Amino acid sequence: MEQHQNQLTDIRNTRILRIASDGSFSEAEQAGLREAGRMIREGGLVAFPTETVYGLGGDALNPDSSRKIYAAKGRPSDNPLIVHIAQMEALPRIVADIPQAAVMLADAFWPGPLTMILRKSDAVPLATTGGLQTVAVRMPSHPVALALIRESGGYIAAPSANTSGKPSPTKAVYVAEDLNGKIDMIIDGGELGIGLESTIVDLTVEPPQILRPGYVTAEMLSRVVGEVDTDVTILQDGADCGQAPKAPGMKYRHYAPKGELTLVQGTRQAVVDYINRKAGEARMAGEKVGVIATAENFAAYDADCVKNIGSREDEATVARGLYTILREFDDEQVTRIYSEAFETRGFGQAIMNRLLKAAGHHVEQAE
Ligand code: TXA
Numbered sequence: 001m002e003q004h005q006n007q008l009t010d011i012r013n014t015r016i017l018r019i020a021s022d023g024s025f026s027e028a029e030q031a032g033l034r035e036a037g038r039m040i041r042e043g044g045l046v047a048f049p050t051e052t053v054y055g056l057g058g059d060a061l062n063p064d065s066s067r068k069i070y071a072a073k074g075r076p077s078d079n080p081l082i083v084h085i086a087q088m089e090a091l092p093r094i095v096a097d098i099p100q101a102a103v104m105l106a107d108a109f110w111p112g113p114l115t116m117i118l119r120k121s122d123a124v125p126l127a128t129t130g131g132l133q134t135v136a137v138r139m140p141s142h143p144v145a146l147a148l149i150r151e152s153g154g155y156i157a158a159p160s161a162n163t164s165g166k167p168s169p170t171k172a173v174y175v176a177e178d179l180n181g182k183i184d185m186i187i188d189g190g191e192l193g194i195g196l197e198s199t200i201v202d203l204t205v206e207p208p209q210i211l212r213p214g215y216v217t218a219e220m221l222s223r224v225v226g227e228v229d230t231d232v233t234i235l236q237d238g239a240d241c242g243q244a245p246k247a248p249g250m251k252y253r254h255y256a257p258k259g260e261l262t263l264v265q266g267t268r269q270a271v272v273d274y275i276n277r278k279a280g281e282a283r284m285a286g287e288k289v290g291v292i293a294t295a296e297n298f299a300a301y302d303a304d305c306v307k308n309i310g311s312r313e314d315e316a317t318v319a320r321g322l323y324t325i326l327r328e329f330d331d332e333q334v335t336r337i338y339s340e341a342f343e344t345r346g347f348g349q350a351i352m353n354r355l356l357k358a359a360g361h362h363v364e365q366a367e
């Protein structure tokens with residue numbers, strides 16, 4: 001009976017635990033975190049806030065937990081999970097060796113939005129690494145994430161807490177939309193700060209290679225470890241450059257909105273005019289049209305749903321707004337979406353990487 005109750009399909013009630021994210025937990029919040037940690041240690045699944053996006057956590061060293069994560073997300077099981085730790089002392093148990101570059105990057109960016117690929121130890125089940133001999137490791141900085149990892153025994157496997165193929169959730173309501181009734185608990189820590197997933201850097205190759213861009217940019221990594229490569233498929237269609245992305249998850253058409261998304265690049269006025277013209281044509285053809293606009297151009301658009309993604313002067317606001325806007329367009333049944341394109345330097349590279357994937361690399365030049 002006990003066993004039966006732990007099966008995913010039997011979870012009808014997902015508990016919601018609200019926690020203020022300032023790191024000073026009340027007694028009730030601490031009790032809730034202990035309970036969440038117990039659920040994970042017993043093989044259950046708990047969604048929790050990190051500084052990037054919400055994660056769907058299970059015990060990283062328990063293959064059954066990892067299998068449950070794949071089932072709850074509807075995720076292909078060859079797409080490995082990130083193992084989250086709360087302290088450097090936890091690292092040796094899960095990796096075969098710790099290269100000097102990893103120590104330097106951990107010093108500089110952990111806890112924080114950086115994931116490192118390292119050679120795995122026998123303690124990490126293949127179910128967690130999607131059959132790979134390497135493991136992705138990250139130490140998040142969100143106080144709720146850190147507390148939960150400690151309460152859970154030290155190793156939480158957590159992909160983003162969305163249904164496979166949907167944008168990663170930056171608010172607990174989106175986690176509930178995708179996973180309510182499929183997992184044991186959702187910890188609601190409010191809206192998250194960064195809004196895009198962590199930077200992934202592979203340290204099993206020389207020089208280290210960025211597999212997924214994020215808040216920690218190539219420039220920031222280079223300042224610590226010197227030369228850093230970038231997987232070419234980050235900004236190019238893998239099919240066009242004849243190469244598959246090195247992070248298995250990057251090959252799937254992630255983050256795909258229901259409406260067909262087109263990115264438009266060019267000078268400011270040309271982009272606005274082009275999008276307005278295309279939006280007008282699409283509306284005439286019976287489409288419901290959405291526009292992803294920067295704050296600078298927001299007022300100049302004419303479409304069914306125009307969303308202000310944030311200012312070009314402050315890319316952090318753009319990153320934070322992106323996934324929410326894509327989900328809102330889905331809710332509003334938008335069928336055509338036009339978005340302004342962004343610079344591909346610095347944090348902009350992560351924004352364009354996610355937009356290009358959401359658009360299936362469909363970019364048009366505004367004349
Ligand atoms: O910010 C984040 O990283 C969030 C939060 C929850 O921490 N997590 C996240 O996990 O984005 P997920 O599962 O949605 O994305 C993990 C990515 C996938 O593209 C996966 O293929 C790649 O990391 N990955 C994991 N292990 C890998 C490995 N050993 N080698 C190459 N890529 C790996």
Ligand code: MG
Pocket residue numbers: 159160168
């Ligand atoms: Mg994901």
